[in-house]
Amino acid sequence: MWTFKLPTEVRFGPGTSGELPGLTARFGGRPVLITDRGLAGLPFFLRIADLLEPVAVFAEVEPNPTVTNVDELCRLLRREKADVAVAVGGGSAMDCAKAAACLARSSESSVRAFHTGGLPLPLEHLPVVAVPTTAGTGAEVTPFSVLDDREKGVKGPLAGPALYPTLAVIDPRLTHSMPRYVTVCTGLDALCHAIEGYWSKHHQPICDLLAVEAARLVFRDLETACRVPEDAPAREGMAYAALLAGAAFQLPKNGMVHACSFPLSNRYHLAHGAACAFTLEFAIRHNTPALDGRMERFAAACGFDSVAAMIGRITALKQLGGLPCTLDEAGVPAEDVPAVIAESFHPLMQNNPAPVAPADLARMYNELAGDS
Ligand SMILES: NC(=O)c1ccc[n+]([C@@H]2O[C@H](COP(=O)([O-])OP(=O)(O)OC[C@H]3O[C@@H](n4cnc5c(N)ncnc54)[C@H](O)[C@@H]3O)[C@@H](O)[C@H]2O)c1
Ligand SMILES: [Fe+2]
Known part of the structure; x- marks a missing residue:
């Protein structure tokens, strides 16, 4: 239903x-x-x-x-x-x-x-x-x-x-005048909406379709929009992807990636898309086993051989845009991590397909510190 x-x-x-x-x-x-x-x-x-x-x-x-x-x-x-x-x-x-x-x-x-x-x-x-x-x-x-x-x-x-x-x-x-950093932050925010709408506990068939198509277009067009700002087809593809991704998550709602983004943008003023993209790779690895093959099908529909290949592409896009990939780059001092974790348990966390405990986020921030 x-x-x-x-x-x-x-x-x-x-x-x-x-x-x-x-x-x-x-x-x-x-x-x-x-x-x-x-x-x-x-x-x-x-x-x-x-x-x-x-x-x-x-x-x-x-x-x-x-x-x-x-x-x-x-x-x-x-x-x-x-x-x-x-x-x-x-x-x-x-x-x-x-x-x-x-x-x-x-x-x-x-x-x-x-x-x-x-x-x-x-x-x-x-x-x-x-x-x-x-x-x-x-x-x-x-x-x-x-x-x-x-x-x-x-x-x-x-x-x-x-x-x-x-x-x-x-x-x-x-959208042609967006600088590279804003292009990638916002493009990856759209990708987060597609992925979070797709894996939300409240996902449903029409939103799933919209999510897969939105993600496919982000992977197809974001790099070109970033490298060639005046490329009209790539900008059009991204504007359409953002619309579809918005339609894809507005009913199922977001999960752990957006929940974790709130303290990161509150405390360290990371742009919304950068804060979401910061935890996206970990969240995909954390949620994939709970999704009974759905994430593998999502990656395949986006043209990847595996979920790992899709994760690698996300990291490459973050690097292309100069988005933070480590705690240092994000300006998060290691001693703040317990407070950041405590502030990540927004109600959106309840939509996440795999349960998330403080210890999971501690593991994530360890990886992001490069300590693991
Ligand atoms: N309502 C929702 O469903 C929803 C979903 C996701 C995020 N958000 C919220 O949206 C906000 C972030 O929005 P955003 O990521 O679009 O960024 P933004 O609106 O904050 O804009 C970021 C920067 O880019 C500049 N900019 C925007 N368009 C430009 C253009 N065409 N050319 C040159 N510069 C341009 C702006 O002037 C600004 O300096 C956050 O507050 C976030 O929480 C809302
Ligand atoms: Fe968002």
Whole structure:
């Protein structure tokens, strides 16, 4: 027994960002455009702002967006009587917009009420148009928003159907300007979503199909997208892979790789994709025996002779992007490891197919220290 749903309307293809004025007009005439400071000065963003003529631009989203970002954006949406929130950016801009669009229609003044305050997310929200500029998070089609509450020291996902964007406009051309490091971090985040959705205890047939195809495309196109940033077919393949991977994990949800990523990005400010990719090879080795041949079939569908060959390819991609592969490279002092392990037991760990004990993570961090 299983359920599949994906309520977000998807418009995909090179050049589709040029259609944004027409696509957003149905929600009303008062769009607010949301991005981060790095993107706000890029030519494609200026072109979109010119075309869309928003009533306001919010360019204050921080990487790993904070509850303060969301609260500020919500005040702006209310003040401007916005009728649609248009997020142009990576997971950070999209997550901030999704949460603020929910908050804006609620009676609360801070997203903390839902993030750490325990209230369920309301179902009402302002329409959200998600326009990804990275090829990774899949936030354009997921019901999640990952927020950082710096004062309380808590980073974690908000989840609820109101967080599905209303419309995703995926224009792979917007991803050509990603630097190599961001390309590989976000591309491997998509791979983690595909693998974690596939092995989740709650996996199901449609998500499995999407996951395998997403991973096949990452292995086919990520290296080219990284080496030749303007390669349109590779960028298109990666944008499509990220979308499929988002659709693949949004129902089954992630497992140990994402659970372990939270303390790594909280404490050492590793980019989300780098934090996930850091533990991916170990997690595959740990979970494969619990999957009754499914991981071997996954690797074969991606064109590998064995799971070990697929793991070797993941390490090579990390090295190509300059992602950390050891505790030293990640900036994790050996004496912090017990605390990092203790903070890794997020509820997502329950979705992992093989049980994970603190001793397993101690073994993993030993290997990552190069001590084994
Ligand atoms: N909602 C979800 O389902 C979901 C899933 C996975 C991750 N996330 C969250 O998403 C966030 C990470 O998102 P991300 O990995 O997309 O990175 P990001 O949005 O933080 O962007 C990373 C950097 O790349 C820059 N950048 C983005 N697009 C660019 C482009 N086209 N050209 C040049 N520079 C560009 C940005 O300005 C920023 O400096 C994290 O907070 C993570 O927890 C959310
Ligand atoms: Fe992720």
